[in-house]
Amino acid sequence: MALNMFGLDLQIDHEKCTRCGICVRACPVGVLTLVENNDEK
Numbered sequence: 001m002a003l004n005m006f007g008l009d010l011q012i013d014h015e016k017c018t019r020c021g022i023c024v025r026a027c028p029v030g031v032l033t034l035v036e037n038n039d040e041k
């Protein structure tokens with residue numbers, strides 16, 4: 001997944017993301033969410 005926030009191109013590395021939710025809570029405009037992905041194998 002790629003995001004553009006504050007003029008920065010951001011890429012989530014799903015191998016490293018621990019789904020801690022800190023980025024969701026830190027976003028000042030609430031654009032991020034964490035959702036279950038049942039497609040993961």
Ligand code: SF4
Pocket residue numbers: 012016017018019020021022023024
């Ligand atoms: S802050 Fe947590 S949920 Fe957000 S990208 Fe980093 S590891 Fe994943």
